[in-house]
Amino acid sequence: MGEAIVVTSGKGGVGKTTTTANIGTALALTGKKVCLVDTDIGLRNLDVVMGLENRIIYDLVDVVEENCRLQQALIKDKRFDCLYLLPAAQTKDKSAVEPEQVKKLIHELKQDFDYILIDCPAGIEQGYKNAVAGADQAIVVTTPEISSVRDADRIIGLLEKEENVASPKLVINRIRNHMMVNGESMDVEEIVSILAIDLLGIVVDDDDVIKSSNNGEPVALDPKCKASIAYRNIARRINGETVPLMSLEDQTGVFKKMKKFLGIRG
Amino acid sequence: MTSKQRKAQHVIIKGTKDGLTLLLDDQCSLDALIHELQDKLSEHPDTTSNVHGPVKVKLVIGKRYLDDIQIKELENTFSKEMNVIIDEVDSEVMTKADAEEMKQNNQMTRIVKFIRSGQVLEVKGDIILIGDVNPGATVKATGNIYILGRLRGVAHAGFTGNEEAVICASSMTPSQLRIASIIRRPPENKENETTGQEMECAYLNEENEMLIDKLQKLSSIRPNLTMDIDL
Ligand SMILES: Nc1ncnc2c1ncn2[C@@H]1O[C@H](COP(=O)(O)OP(=O)(O)OP(=O)(O)O)[C@@H](O)[C@H]1O
Ligand SMILES: [Mg+2]
Numbered sequence: 229m230g231e232a233i234v235v236t237s238g239k240g241g242v243g244k245t246t247t248t249a250n251i252g253t254a255l256a257l258t259g260k261k262v263c264l265v266d267t268d269i270g271l272r273n274l275d276v277v278m279g280l281e282n283r284i285i286y287d288l289v290d291v292v293e294e295n296c297r298l299q300q301a302l303i304k305d306k307r308f309d310c311l312y313l314l315p316a317a318q319t320k321d322k323s324a325v326e327p328e329q330v331k332k333l334i335h336e337l338k339q340d341f342d343y344i345l346i347d348c349p350a351g352i353e354q355g356y357k358n359a360v361a362g363a364d365q366a367i368v369v370t371t372p373e374i375s376s377v378r379d380a381d382r383i384i385g386l387l388e389k390e391e392n393v394a395s396p397k398l399v400i401n402r403i404r405n406h407m408m409v410n411g412e413s414m415d416v417e418e419i420v421s422i423l424a425i426d427l428l429g430i431v432v433d434d435d436d437v438i439k440s441s442n443n444g445e446p447v448a449l450d451p452k453c454k455a456s457i458a459y460r461n462i463a464r465r466i467n468g469e470t471v472p473l474m475s476l477e478d479q480t481g482v483f484k485k486m487k488k489f490l491g492i493r494g
Numbered sequence: 495m496t497s498k499q500r501k502a503q504h505v506i507i508k509g510t511k512d513g514l515t516l517l518l519d520d521q522c523s524l525d526a527l528i529h530e531l532q533d534k535l536s537e538h539p540d541t542t543s544n545v546h547g548p549v550k551v552k553l554v555i556g557k558r559y560l561d562d563i564q565i566k567e568l569e570n571t572f573s574k575e576m577n578v579i580i581d582e583v584d585s586e587v588m589t590k591a592d593a594e595e596m597k598q599n600n601q602m603t604r605i606v607k608f609i610r611s612g613q614v615l616e617v618k619g620d621i622i623l624i625g626d627v628n629p630g631a632t633v634k635a636t637g638n639i640y641i642l643g644r645l646r647g648v649a650h651a652g653f654t655g656n657e658e659a660v661i662c663a664s665s666m667t668p669s670q671l672r673i674a675s676i677i678r679r680p681p682e683n684k685e686n687e688t689t690g691q692e693m694e695c696a697y698l699n700e701e702n703e704m705l706i707d708k709l710q711k712l713s714s715i716r717p718n719l720t721m722d723i724d725l
Contacts, residue, residue, distance in 0.1 A: 378611050381628050385610030
């Protein structure tokens with residue numbers, strides 16, 4: 229039986245969908261059987277980022293309303309035989325499904341897949357409740373901005389109340405190394421100290437992420453790009469491997485230590 | 495006349511410099527008390543009419559329990575003759591609910607947790623929080639707040655009005671501090687800001703200004719907080 233992981237953030241636009249698509253792709257690269265589930269009903273994006281929009285026939289609401297069987301709504305990825313997508317409906321809204329219904333559906337998927345990655349909509353209302361209903365694990369995505377960290381903290385507080393969800397893991401997205409080094413944005417250490425949860429990985433801000441999303445080719449497919457390596461490392465950590473944090477943070481770390489040594493407060 | 499003398503044993507009125515003290519018998523019925531009080535008040539002309547504002551009355555009621563309605567009734571008996579407020583009731587008994595409340599307000603709650611944005615932790619009595627209070631989170635206590643961790647959000651000590659309450663934290667960089675009804679924000683200019691490097695405590699001085707001081711000062715600021723101990 230597989231594991232369901234919800235990707236959430238509280239604040240919108242911090243990279244939930246990007247993270248879901250790329251971790252999913254990276255997990256598929258390691259040979260795992262993966263299903264991506266878009267619960268952002270009414271604002272679906274995951275299909276676009278995966279480049280699968282044209283193949284949608286049925287969606288999550290159709291499955292819940294029993295207009296089709298679950299298997300009929302699953303879209304197989306272009307690149308991997310072990311990667312599938314269950315798209316959200318675009319014409320309905322969040323109230324079209326109930327948490328219990330999503331839970332049942334996720335449970336069904338867990339029979340066939342190693343990992344189910346659930347892309348959560350922004351906010352803490354119905355859409356969030358639907359997304360976490362069937363989850364066993366949670367990934368909280370934040371950017372190094374104060375407002376994003378604040379919302380992540382709020383979400384972590386809510387997730388900690390979910391009895392079935394293990395303690396959430398953190399992904400810090402869109403890191404701009406020079407800003408952290410100059411003390412213009414919060415640094416990794418500071419964010420982790422506030423949120424006080426395990427760090428699963430950090431992803432740099434990278435134009436390639438936007439370019440590849442626009443092409444419907446998740447960046448994780450490109451082995452040369454820095455963001456891609458970050459997503460692959462996250463996937464390996466999810467698989468239980470111990471992978472050291474990327475050189476980028478090492479540099480930040482070393483730099484910080486140097487600054488501390490020199491008596492400069494960052 | 496004899497019957498009046500017997501009744502007269504139930505209510506004793508004493509004048510003090512703060513107002514009146516009424517010693518009320520705790521064995522007779524409340525009606526008997528009220529009747530007797532009426533009689534006494536009508537016998538004695540109002541000698542306090544030259545005092546400005548209402549006269550403060552203290553009730554000493556022994557082992558009798560009076561609820562708010564009954565106290566109001568007594569106050570009304572007075573107000574037919576003179577302008578008074580009952581500002582203190584000294585009773586040797588209390589209801590279970592009041593006792594429970596008192597117990598809660600004197601207890602110490604220990605919580606090991608991070609309080610996160612949007613969460614409100616509210617307790618009766620004092621709280622020891624082992625963990626951080628993050629920005630956007632609030633901790634409230636009717637008594638004192640002691641935080642073994644970083645206070646980055648809001649702390650409200652003595653929120654039901656206790657101005658003696660204090661807030662202590664290992665690292666004091668709050669977004670707001672409140673004690674009773676006094677609110678304090680961190681200073682806007684960064685220089686005067688607390689650094690969060692050392693343990694500090696916040697309290698109200700006699701002028702009801704909130705001050706933040708080193709934790710070492712606490713025992714002199716609030717000597718009652720500590721138990722006696724020989725070292
Ligand atoms: N590491 C990154 N580097 C550069 N751009 C990124 C990165 N991560 C995400 N983005 C871009 O940020 C934008 C928002 O990302 P995304 O749609 O994944 O966020 P979201 O949290 O799913 O948003 P919503 O709350 O609307 O669902 C997209 O344009 C995406 O390409
Ligand atoms: Mg999204």
